Structures are given as structure tokens and as C-alpha cells.
Amino acid sequence: MxxxxxxxxxxxxxxxxxxxxxxxxxxxxxxxxxxxxxxxxxxxxxxxxxxxxxxxxxxxxxxxxxxxxxxxxxxxxxxxxxxxxxxxxxxxxxxxxxxxxxxxxxxxRPVSAAVPAGNLLGIHLFQCPRPNQNGQDTVGIVAKLSECIASRGGNIHSVDVFVPDDKHVFYSRSEFTYNPKLWPRDELHKDFLNLSHCFGAQRSTVRVPDLDPKYKISVLASKQDHCLFDLLYRWQEGRLPVDISCVISNHDRPEDNHVQRFLQRHGIPYHYLPTTSGNKREQEILELIEGTDFVVLARYMQILSESFLKSYGKDIINIHHGLLPSFKGGHPSRQAFNAGVKLIGATSHFVTTELDAGPIIEQMVERVSHRDTLQSFVVKSENLEKQCLAEAIKSYCELRVLPYELKKTVVF
Structure with missing residues (x-):
């Protein structure tokens, strides 16, 4: 206590x-x-x-x-x-x-237990099919996960499990502490890899935040910079476990702009790539984001092509200033205002070839009324966008997000 x-x-x-x-x-x-x-x-x-x-x-x-x-x-x-x-x-x-x-x-979200002195926190994300070769449910998955950790002197602090009633699939996320002297990082990786082979896992990812490098990301933004600057501020405060390799924008910002000054002070490159309807500069963007773990669209108002998504081949997280699936496309705040809605929202989702239809990671809402103006709609919407995008990035980096079916996610 x-x-x-x-x-x-x-x-x-x-x-x-x-x-x-x-x-x-x-x-x-x-x-x-x-x-x-x-x-x-x-x-x-x-x-x-x-x-x-x-x-x-x-x-x-x-x-x-x-x-x-x-x-x-x-x-x-x-x-x-x-x-x-x-x-x-x-x-x-x-x-x-x-x-x-x-x-x-x-x-x-519950707070993880304290890590004892000399120990490290590990996170394991797991997805595997339930039926075995005989068509019956595989049993003992949680027991095997626990045994893998306990056999190395580790201690489980939390386990989240999701098993859909109508799908033969198993999802879990575990947080555990362990002594790195008794369980070196390479052996830890090998043990969980053997476990994934045992159950034919579609995904088995383990991270040790204090040992593993932070996620390397690039941020794409257009003219509006409230989401961009919020991410930069949270990164500076150490509240996002990422390293920002560069910021790319199709909007030019003067040297004395607050975003430019921030980036220069922290040594983060800023690339201005103006776009036209016939040239989205996608090849240049691909070269700049090469080597990143994922990309964040902080109000980047350009549609990425299918060839771009295939060439990059990794996750891209977008923030939509509306409560999807309603009010897709441009000016969702004006659409919501004209529709007289009583709740406005923001949606963070993965980017797919279908516009604003990727699997949703995070959504936030706020109540509005007939007394609100279009301007107050926009202000509330921007605040929601900043919080929603930051929460989605944090959940992704903490291994809380897994794909579920075609257009859904499991978020522990």
C-alpha cells in the first residue's frame, strides 16, 4: 500500500x-x-x-x-x-x-506498477490464431506467456487479453519487469520469437523502452500548425517516446516563424516541398522519410497515392478534424456546424488508399450547442485534434494498437 x-x-x-x-x-x-x-x-x-x-x-x-x-x-x-x-x-x-x-x-488508462531497482520494464504485444491443426481451440496461450516470463525471473504487472466470440484469433498485451543481467536483451527476443513460432503468431513484438531506441518518425504538415507545434512541444517535454527526423511541408514558413525557430533550435530539418495538382512531390518525400518507423500527418492536406503507400510500406497516422465516418473530406467543421450537431469530434486513424476510411486508433468528442459560432466550433475542434493525435501516437508507441478485421483496431 x-x-x-x-x-x-x-x-x-x-x-x-x-x-x-x-x-x-x-x-x-x-x-x-x-x-x-x-x-x-x-x-x-x-x-x-x-x-x-x-x-x-x-x-x-x-x-x-x-x-x-x-x-x-x-x-x-x-x-x-x-x-x-x-x-x-x-x-x-x-x-x-x-x-x-x-x-x-x-x-x-491504468498506471503500470513501479519498476524495482535494477530491473527494466518490458512490453509484449501478441496476436495469434486460436484453432490448432485439428480445428480445435489452442489452449494455454496465457500460461505459456506467463511461463516464458517467470522462467527468466520476470514479474508480470499487467495482462490485457481480447478473444472475439465469433473470430478464431487471440490478442494480448503484457507488461512485465525483469533483471537484464539474468535475461539479456538478445535472449529475451529469442524466447518470445520461439513462443510466436509455437503458436503461429501473426504478430509478436517486444520492446524494452529503456534499452530500445525510440521510434524514429517524420511529420508532414500544411499551413495550419496547431497539431504540429503541439507534437513538437510534447516531444520537447519528453511526453512522446519518439525522435523526430524531419518536418516536411507544402507550405513555406518564414525564418522568424515560431515553428521554424523551434526546429532550428533543436536541429530538426524543415523541408519545404510545394505541391501542385500534377506534382505531389511524393518521390522526394519518400527519400526524406526513408528509415523512419512511421509517419505522422499533422494536418497535411494532401492525399497520398496508392503507389506512395505501397512504396513506404509502413504505418502512417493521420488526424481528421471530424468524427468519422461522418463529415469526410474538406471543411468538416463547417459541415458539422451547418448540420447542427450537438457533438463534435476528432479522429486519428491509419492512412489507407480510401480517403479518411482507415482503421481508427483514437476518437475524442466535445459537446456544442446552438450558442456556438463557426469560430468556436473550429477552436474546440483544434483542441480535440491536438489531444487525439498525441494520444494515438502514444498508444502506438506503447504497443497498444493491433489490427482487427479489415477496418478495425484493438487498442489496449
Whole structure:
């Protein structure tokens, strides 16, 4: 119980403003309750110089203890689905808002257990057919997965399983901790590979986030840059487990543009490739995205051809500013506004040859009313797009997404 409280207390922490004395950059830094706070009076500048920068301000001890007590009293109840009252500091601004936002993520997805010292977290995603050679269901899949981990001294923290009633297929996602000295990375890979051969798996992927390289991605964007800049900000804060190799756009941005300045500061190349109806510059794009693990379309308003998709051969994640399958194509916000809908949404999906019809990864909605204008529709829609796209990328990188049937996905 005490360990669980420490885990939750380390996750739900207030946010304070610090200023780097080297590059004079003001940024936000999270200061944990009772452990990380006492380690060092300084924080690493997350914006420019990456040097140790003393914080301008620190939370008073009383305020920090108040947040810690509140965390311990209420956050375990949140995991059971009970409503969470706002911390008293919510009326005082940033601290309360930061805590409330992070609690919402707890309600959406359970937090993995703490990793013991000296151990690493592993994630395994598995898909295999259920019937064996005799046409009967294969039994003991979960037992074999557990045995594979336990035989190497590992400890399973969570297992999600999905077995459709009308389909002979098995899906699972496991999180486990293990000692890398007892189970080296190459042997871990070999053990799960043997397991996949045993069951004839269509997919068996294992990742160790602290050992394996981050996913390498390229981002394509057009004129609107709210999704692009949101991704860049989340990447800078370490909230997306990816490395951005380049940004490609068919819209030219001046050198003093905020996106350009950000990319230059972090050494991320920006490629301006103007397109026409007869030349989509797809061959040049293919050369630029070569070697990436997947591609993100952050409001890239060009249709990618079937030959492009086949040549790339990997996943492409798109954000559609509408609640698919309704309002496909251009100007979905205006379509929704004219239709008088009461819910607007955003959809993140895989790109296929059929326009805006790929398997859906994530959807988010927000209520609107007759009092909303087209402008307020667009503002709400853009906020949903940013959150929806980021959540889809995060789910993909955490091995939570599997194809299901032709146009569906399993998202653990």
C-alpha cells in the first residue's frame, strides 16, 4: 500500500516555473512531492542549453506536504472509478489545473506498477490464431506467456487479453519487469520469437523502452500548425517516446516563424516541398522519410497515392478534424456546424488508399450547442485534434494498437 502511494505521489505532482541562468529561458518544471524534490535544488533546462539551471522558485514545504497528503487520500480512489474532488490549490491556478489534467489520464488508462531497482520494464504485444491443426481451440496461450516470463525471473504487472466470440484469433498485451543481467536483451527476443513460432503468431513484438531506441518518425504538415507545434512541444517535454527526423511541408514558413525557430533550435530539418495538382512531390518525400518507423500527418492536406503507400510500406497516422465516418473530406467543421450537431469530434486513424476510411486508433468528442459560432466550433475542434493525435501516437508507441478485421483496431 505504501509503495502504491509513493508511485501515485510521484506521478501527480505540481508544476512550477523555473528560469535557466545560462540561456535565460523560462520553462515549466515538475517538482515531485517528497522524493525527487529533495534530490537537488536544480533542474535541467529542458528548452535550449540543457545545462543545470537553478530554479527561481520552489513550493513551500506546507504546500508540498498538502499536495502529498491530498494525493494519498484521493488518487487510489480514482483508480477505483470514484469521482475526484479538486485540490484546494485548484482555485489558486497552475497547481490545481496541472493535477486535474493528469488525473484525467489516470481514469483513461491504468498506471503500470513501479519498476524495482535494477530491473527494466518490458512490453509484449501478441496476436495469434486460436484453432490448432485439428480445428480445435489452442489452449494455454496465457500460461505459456506467463511461463516464458517467470522462467527468466520476470514479474508480470499487467495482462490485457481480447478473444472475439465469433473470430478464431487471440490478442494480448503484457507488461512485465525483469533483471537484464539474468535475461539479456538478445535472449529475451529469442524466447518470445520461439513462443510466436509455437503458436503461429501473426504478430509478436517486444520492446524494452529503456534499452530500445525510440521510434524514429517524420511529420508532414500544411499551413495550419496547431497539431504540429503541439507534437513538437510534447516531444520537447519528453511526453512522446519518439525522435523526430524531419518536418516536411507544402507550405513555406518564414525564418522568424515560431515553428521554424523551434526546429532550428533543436536541429530538426524543415523541408519545404510545394505541391501542385500534377506534382505531389511524393518521390522526394519518400527519400526524406526513408528509415523512419512511421509517419505522422499533422494536418497535411494532401492525399497520398496508392503507389506512395505501397512504396513506404509502413504505418502512417493521420488526424481528421471530424468524427468519422461522418463529415469526410474538406471543411468538416463547417459541415458539422451547418448540420447542427450537438457533438463534435476528432479522429486519428491509419492512412489507407480510401480517403479518411482507415482503421481508427483514437476518437475524442466535445459537446456544442446552438450558442456556438463557426469560430468556436473550429477552436474546440483544434483542441480535440491536438489531444487525439498525441494520444494515438502514444498508444502506438506503447504497443497498444493491433489490427482487427479489415477496418478495425484493438487498442489496449
Amino acid at each position: 505504501e509503495e502504491d502511494l509513493q508511485v501515485l505521489d510521484a506521478i501527480f505532482v505540481p508544476t512550477f516555473r523555473c528560469k535557466c541562468s545560462s540561456c535565460d529561458t523560462t520553462s515549466l518544471t515538475a517538482v515531485a512531492g517528497h522524493e525527487a524534490f529533495v534530490k537537488s535544488p536544480s533542474e535541467l533546462c529542458p528548452v535550449q542549453c540543457r545545462r543545470e539551471a537553478p530554479t527561481d522558485t520552489a513550493p513551500p514545504t506546507a504546500a508540498r506536504d498538502s499536495v502529498t497528503r491530498w494525493n494519498q487520500a484521493h488518487l487510489l480512489a480514482a483508480a477505483d472509478g470514484h469521482p475526484i474532488p479538486s485540490h484546494p490549490s485548484a482555485r489558486q491556478g497552475r497547481i490545481g489545473r496541472s493535477i486535474d489534467r493528469q488525473m484525467l489520464s489516470l481514469a483513461r
